[in-house]
Amino acid sequence: MARTKAGAEETAAPDASLDRKALLADALRRRIVSMELAPGAVVDELALSEEFGLSRPPVRELMRQMAAEGYIELEANRAARVSSMNHQSLRNFFLAAPMIYIATTQLAATNATAREVDELRAIQQRFRAAIEQNDVENRVLNNDQFHLQIGKMAHNPYLMPSLRRILIDHARLGKIFYRHPTTVDMELDLGKAADQHDEIIDAIARRDAGAAGDIVRLHMDLSRRRMTEYVAPVGVEVPLVL
CATH class of the missing domain: 1.10.10.10 (Winged helix-like DNA-binding domain superfamily/Winged helix DNA-binding domain)
Incomplete structure (x- = not known):
């Protein structure tokens, strides 16, 4: 043939x-x-x-x-x-994402190398630049890369498949709720999210797993609040289990 x-x-x-x-x-x-x-x-x-x-x-x-x-x-x-996004998949996302992010971030604070922290800082610089340029696509992609890098820094192969799956829907939701960052509240949230990234990096760099977990918990709650404005029907509370 x-x-x-x-x-x-x-x-x-x-x-x-x-x-x-x-x-x-x-x-x-x-x-x-x-x-x-x-x-x-x-x-x-x-x-x-x-x-x-x-x-x-x-x-x-x-x-x-x-x-x-x-x-x-x-x-x-x-x-x-x-892959689809429906009510059940979104509910599963909001239930699982905080637990996975906290686990990977705490492990990163324990296991990360200095070089990996430097790579995380470089991604953060690109994330801030995308915010300043109002570049939605690169903002979402660099946020995805930020949390993926933290997952790699955790050095735990059991968590990576779950993290990668969560990041897919986090990025897609982010493309929706970051699409129109024109309100003062949205601009404040973007600035706060970027500041929280810096705080996460600092906690990882000083190997403070407890602080890293606390900051990413607040970071996820900020994202959750903004996301639910777009994906949850009026009057429906999206669960957050930590």
């Missing part, structure tokens, strides 16, 4: 194929968390194969990997779809 052009290129230049696959993975993750691909949208495997010059097998392999990470949903005899 004749190989496709993309397949022949992958055989001749495996490194190039891996690069294209990595580019596809990064692009797809960004499109999902930025909500360029909406929750429940079909992920067109053929279109992605053509866009990134890959044959179908590596794209399918990536789809399985991203399904395991929680970005997409795979079902038999159905096209891949972006």
